[in-house]
Amino acid sequence: MKVLKFGGTSVADAPSIKLVKDIVADTVTDKTVVVVSAFGGVTDLLLHAALLASVQNADYKDVLKDIEVRHLNAVKELIPITAQSQVLSRVKSDINTLETLLEGAYLIKEITPRLSDKIVSYGELLSAYIISEYFLQEGMDAAYKDSRELIKTNEDAGKASVLFESTNVNCTTYFSEVENRIIVLPGFIASSENGNSTTLGRGGSDYTAAIVAAAIDAEVLEKWTDVSGMFTANPKLVKQARAISNISYEEAMELSHFGAKVLYPPSIQPVLAKGISIHIKNTSAPDDAGTLITKNKNEKGKTVRGITHVANMALLSLEGPGMVGVPGISKRFFEVLSRADISVVFITQASSEHSICVGISADDVDIAVEVVNTSFQYEIERGKIKSAIAERGLSIIALVGDNMKHHQGLSGKMFSTLGRNNVNIRAIAQGASERNISAVIIESDVKKALNALHEEFFEENIKQLNLFVMGVGNVGAKFLEQVREQRKFLKENLKLNLRVIGISNSRTMVFDEQGIPLKDWESRLAEGKKANKIGFFERVQQLNYRNSIFVDNTDSDAVASTYNSYLANSISVVTCNKVACSSAYENYKELKDLARTYNAPFLFETNVGAGLPIIDTLKHLIASGDKILKIQAVLSGSLNFVFNHFDDSTTFHDVVERAMAEGYTEPDPKIDLSGIDVMRKILILARESGNRLEISDIENKPFLPQETLDTHNNEDFFASLKKHEADFQKLYADAQKADSKLKYVAQYEDGKASVGLQQIPKGHDFYNLEGSDNIVLFYTKRYPNQPMIIKGAGAGADVTASGIFADIIRIGNF
Template sequence: MKVLKFGGTSVASAKNIALVKDIVSQSDNLKNIVVVSAFGGITDLLLQAAHLASEQNEKYKSVLKDIEERHLNTIKQLIPVHGQSRILSKVKSDLNILETLLEGSYLIGEITTKLSDKIVSYGELLSSYIIFEFFKQEQMDVTYMDSRELIKTNDLNEKAVVNFEVTDALCKTFFESVQKSIVVAPGFISSSEMGNSTTLGRGGSDYTAAIFAAAMNADILEIWTDVSGMYTANPKLVKQAKALPHISYEEAMELSHFGAKVLYPPTIQPVLSKGISILIKNTFKPDDKGTLITQNKNGKGKTVRGISHVENIALLSLEGPGMVGIPGISKRFFEVLSQAGISVVLITQASSEHSICVGISAEDTDEAVNTVNAAFEYEIDRNRIKPVIAEGNLAIIALVGDNMKSHQGLSGKMFSTLGRNNVNIRAIAQGASERNVSAVIKKNDVKKALNALHEEFFEENIKQLNLFVMGVGNVGSKFLKQVQQQKKYLKENLKLNIRIIGISNSRTMVFDEDGIALKNWEGLLEKGEKADKNSFFDTVQKLNYRNSIFVDNTASDEVASTYDAYLGNSISVVTCNKIACSSNYENYQGLKNMAREYNAPFLFETNVGAGLPIIDTLKHLIASGDKVLKIQAVLSGSLNFVFNNFNDKIAFHDVVKQAQEEGYTEPDPKIDLSGIDVMRKILILARESGNRLEIDDIENKSFLPKESLETKSNEDFFASLKKYENDFQDLYTQANEADCKLKYVAQYEDGRASVGLQQIPKNHDFYNLQGSDNIVLFYTERYPNQPMIIKGAGAGAEVTASGIFADIIRIGNF
């Protein structure tokens, strides 16, 4: 014998019911019990109608009308016209009784649990009857049985307790005597021994099927639903979730208890002792393997089998000095909640006995607070115990697996993963079986937590990085192109999956939660919403993705001022913008401290030397115990390009213009030529060496005329360069006559720093520096005479973009 249960989505429409018929027809068992739920959404409509009626709101009639139309239309679609009359008459008769029940609730202005059970039972009664008649019309060997005649319970409505001794006897008598090969029965409903309708709780159709399966020692219990089994996580929240081919009863119970809605938690109990397997299948993809639930006989398998969660949780905390060493406090606490019908889903207690914290359904919060405070009124009045504290908007997230107990460090791995992603843990619980580790977190963090944990435990070490990019000019556009080109390589070789979630320029911004298609990012951005740095941050924060990285490709001080907000929310920052790190020392150090405190990397390698590993090398020197004695450097690729190309045959103005057009200078070339850019760079290197310096401490020996420095626009600046061409030619002539080259040099030594144009002789390391190359000489205690030299392309959009890309990869490898 096989028991097949079909859920609400499986029987939500005539089309779906036809699929159910095909599945049942293909069963090769001699006898099949088919348990069906109410049509999808009908139970909610019945509850809504009952609620409206109890409030004497006549809108219940329109809800009832919707219920009627759903059922009558389904009959008309399933049954040929010549066979409809009798079925429509029966269904309308049942709907008339339902109408009478609702009208009674309307007249008295209330609804009892007994009346509620009668009303909601019509969902399954109507669906099962219609499906039975459809099967019969299709020439199937089928009969019908009202489950209320077989499943007997106590009189506790809405969550009735089954009397298995009576129920099993009735089931055996009926199913052993029935001659038909298929029995259709409604799920969810039962009756008390007095004959009153009762229900088995939401999801009770699974339970009905399990009761039948256990009573008849069925070969297998099949649960047909709208997903292909139990998943490693909720596939609606975790796109990478995978169906589990095989799990144990205990794992299934833990996962279903913690929110895996594909299976109603009590379902497993009746079949567990009988060793009856449960197979979860997809009605809409019947060829999918599904999930088989059996005993775990060999003790083998993965450590973590699934990650599940329960939303709408509240924490209830009872604490106070009067609890310490006093027997019976816990008993009273739980007894009070039990008597109020409030279920406790998580328990944690301080070893000092100073506090007890439990997780309950959020909808029970007010009643729980009032009940517990009343029970402990005496202790509260005498300040021995504080009034109970309730905290809402929470959820429970749980790791589940039979073999977790035999592997060390899983809890630590779980908590560190959550911590890296700024998911605060409010409470922790672990069962004695070590099959489950649970943590209470903010409800808003559920999606991020599930994805982060799933990535850690199930995705073969593939780490997803979610990028939010501000600035898509020269550098930013090259960066996006590099990401597009390298995406496949990074995933296959470095196990990094990079997604661009948000892009902004100075005019518009665009977001896509599934990742922006980089082939068409320009068109998407053009149609985006109005750009706003605060709105951009708010969206990043609201999306709340794991491994989020803010990428700043601008030179904006306004954008740089937002770094603390990102870091304070555990969002990493990667930037080529030098403003933040060259601002006042307190701000620079504060950002670095925040990065450590919130475990959010703050990387700015491209602040000095574009794509050259200058800052990274310096960090390693300092971390390994070396000490910087002196730094000499040519740090401006743009200035090096200018003076390498400037001579007595080309105007200084023309060379600077060329440098701007080829992307070597900032959009405002005065930033480069004034020395401000180089001052910022040597300041950053001095600070990264462990020294406290401000920008005003750096001596700037500018070669630009005062008038050029005081210009307010690029047009005026370039005009001033033409005006003072003779002065620039004099600089070149003097260097040429001395057989030297002009280089703009930055230097730091003995706590002092300076920048300025220098004549470099032939025997110097800087003399042969070509194009836009940078060079840095680190004189340290380990390299006192022959410095460590880093040399290479130090300007240009491509190399700067590659430096930003390298910082992002560093974060991915953390």
């Protein structure tokens, strides 16, 4: 024999009840007990009507009318018109009785617990009767049975205790004798032995089903609801959450206690004692496997089975030197909370006995502070104990699993995952059974924490990176194209899932919490709101996603000035913008320090050599104990392009213009040709080598005439290049006479750095450097004579974008 329980969402209206009928029809093999709740929301309406009546607010009649209309409409939709008369008459009769009860509350100006039970019971009575009649009209062998005739309780209205001895006898006798194959019972309601209606409290319909299932030794208790079982996390907050196929009673109750609302633990106690399985199923998706809850059932010995949370929590702390070594303090503390009917869901105490901290509902915190301070007034006045401290705006998150105690390092893994994502832990608790590890965090971090933990423990090591991209010019556009093309490869091969959540240019910005479709990002951005770098940061901070990365593809000083805000909020920064790392040393150091402090990588490989692994190689040399003696480099792809294409058959102006058109120079080409860009690069390499250096310490030997350097816009700059063409031709001719090539060289040695145009003779490592290539020679303690050489394309949107991409992958692999 099976027991099927359908909750309020499953019987909310006629279409839902039709689904219930199909499920029951497909389930019935032998006798089947169907326990139903009131139509969705009706219990709340009944309680509201009762409250209005008790304060003599005549609006209770309007609420009662709504209840009547809902039930009459259900009858008209479910029952053929030829058979409606009897059912409608019965429903109206019950509504009339209900009206009389509410009138009584109106007249006596109060709701007694016993009267409340009688009023509320009509939700289930009406629902069960209508559904049973519908089953009969559909040709099903069904019968209606009033649960009050089976389940007996004491006289404690509103919180009645079941009298199991008489209840079990009633159930076994009735179900052994009844001949119908389907018996429909109203949940939640019972009666005392004196015949007074009582209710079974929170989770009452579940309790009804469990009581009956245990009494008749049911094969299984199926709980039909609006979700497909118990999930690894709340699917409304964690999109990747999935249903758990098998779980133990203990695990299910832990998950339910910490926020998974599918079960109310006290209501399943009867079946737990009998070892009867509970199957959670979805009324709207009956073919889904759901979750089977059984005794000691742990699928494949898994450790963490679920991650859950309790919202709207507060911490209440009692502390002071007068608590140390004083027996009975904890007893008094918990007793005063108990007397105030305040439930404690989380407890932690320092081993020094100096403080006790408990988690309670935020709704109870004001009363809790008052009663605790009153109880300990004597100790507080004498300075032995401080006044109770309350901290609001918190949630509890918990890892749950029977086998967690057999695996070392789970706590460390949990807390390090939260730490990496800047989730501050306010308190920690872990029971001796080690079935759950709980932590208190601020409410605003819940979604990020759940997603980060779910990714760590359930998602087969697929790590989601959430990107916020500033700048979509040549480099930015290429970068987004590369992300779109490589997403599938990264997910399948590197277990990285990249989502671009925000994009901004200098005019507009757009965000999509589910990820911006990269095939049409340009149209989405064009329709975005006005760009604002501070607003962009605030939106990133507000979204509060795990593994967030800010990607700066601009050359803007203003954008670079925001890096510290991102890093201080544990948001990684990847940039090709050289401004920040070549700014004042103190600013550079602050950014590096923030990255370490908040565990937020700050990567800028593309600052030097575009996509070449120059900075990364330098870091590895330093980390391995090597010491940089000298750096010689050609670090400007644009200048190398210019001097590789400039000769006596071209003009310097035309070559620079071509370099700019092909994306090799900055938007302001003077930055490249004046040597400023190269100065920044050698400065960054010197700093990454462990040296304190400012841009003003670097000697710059310009080859441009002073008049050209003094121009203020590109038009004047190019005009000046034309004017001084003879000077540039002389530079080329002099190099030709010396059988050399012109290269713009950066050098660092003995704490001194310089940049300038040089004639490079044949045989030198720089001589055959083609196109826009860069080259770096690292002379170190380990490479004193033959340097370590890094050479390759050092400019261009594609390679720079690939360098940014590589930095993001590095973060993903951290």
